[in-house]
Amino acid sequence: MSQASIEVRDLVVRYGAVVAVRGVTFTVAPGEHLTLLGPSGCGKTTTLRAIAGLERPTSGEIRIGGSPVFSSAPAVNVPAERRGLSMVFQSYAIWPHMTVFDNVAYGLRVRRLPETEVTTRVREALDLVQLGDLGARSASKLSGGQQQRVALARAFVFSPSVLLFDEPLSNLDAKLRVPRAPSWTRSRASRTRVVTSASGRLRTRRPYATLSNTLMWGQIAYD
Ligand SMILES: Nc1ncnc2c1ncn2[C@@H]1O[C@H](COP(=O)(O)OP(=O)(O)OP(=O)(O)O)[C@@H](O)[C@H]1O
Ligand SMILES: [Mg+2]
Numbered sequence: 001m002s003q004a005s006i007e008v009r010d011l012v013v014r015y016g017a018v019v020a021v022r023g024v025t026f027t028v029a030p031g032e033h034l035t036l037l038g039p040s041g042c043g044k045t046t047t048l049r050a051i052a053g054l055e056r057p058t059s060g061e062i063r064i065g066g067s068p069v070f071s072s073a074p075a076v077n078v079p080a081e082r083r084g085l086s087m088v089f090q091s092y093a094i095w096p097h098m099t100v101f102d103n104v105a106y107g108l109r110v111r112r113l114p115e116t117e118v119t120t121r122v123r124e125a126l127d128l129v130q131l132g133d134l135g136a137r138s139a140s141k142l143s144g145g146q147q148q149r150v151a152l153a154r155a156f157v158f159s160p161s162v163l164l165f166d167e168p169l170s171n172l173d174a175k176l177r178v179p180r181a182p183s184w185t186r187s188r189a190s191r192t193r194v195v196t197s198a199s200g201r202l203r204t205r206r207p208y209a210t211l212s213n214t215l216m217w218g219q220i221a222y223d
Pocket of ligand 1: 015018019020038039040041042043044045046047090
């Protein structure tokens with residue numbers, strides 16, 4: 001296995017009688033962007049949550065940068081906050097009572113970064129998602145696509161080595177999803193490993209992805 005990748009091997013996640021993920025294997029190298037495609041309920045969110053450390057898999061192995069963060073045998077389970085990754089959730093969990101800027105700054109302020117550094121990093125993240133002009137806007141006054149980009153900026157602001165982005169089962173126009181061929185996959189993320197999920201037509205590869213896998217009923221159907 002290579003040193004600096006996300007490596008998922010034979011991942012199984014069960015919820016009682018439901019087997020949400022049944023033996024998924026893939027690798028994502030630095031600078032690569034994998035999209036997990038597939039219909040609703042096929043296990044995309046569960047796979048991302050398992051990588052993030054928010055779901056305890058039933059069996060299998062997950063390595064980040066060559067080190068196991070989860071393994072069933074021998075038993076390893078590194079807590080989410082020590083995995084060095086950011087996850088954007090299907091519901092963006094944006095605070096409507098805050099401005100766009102404060103939403104993105106929140107996690108840095110909680111970690112008590114100096115305000116000058118907070119400002120620099122937040123501006124950089126907002127520019128990356130093309131929201132540089134909207135920092136002062138109330139987050140309650142944004143379009144769906146803009147909210148999604150705020151959530152993305154909030155993940156980028158930490159310069160994570162792994163970015164997990166759970167795209168919504170969305171009624172949004174495709175053009176409003178993470179906007180066209182986003183510059184972020186090329187610039188900032190040149191060493192970031194990115195995994196996104198997307199429900200939608202099978203084998204519809206996203207323009208920003210370098211790799212794609214299609215899940216069907218918890219298993220990889222095509223890659
Ligand atoms: N906490 C849970 N308890 C029981 N079953 C669950 C739980 N979470 C998810 N599931 C089931 O696991 C399967 C996979 O769910 P998952 O959320 O990973 O699908 P998904 O591919 O992300 O779907 P969508 O495109 O609708 O977001 C589904 O059958 C779902 O009902
Ligand atoms: Mg999902």
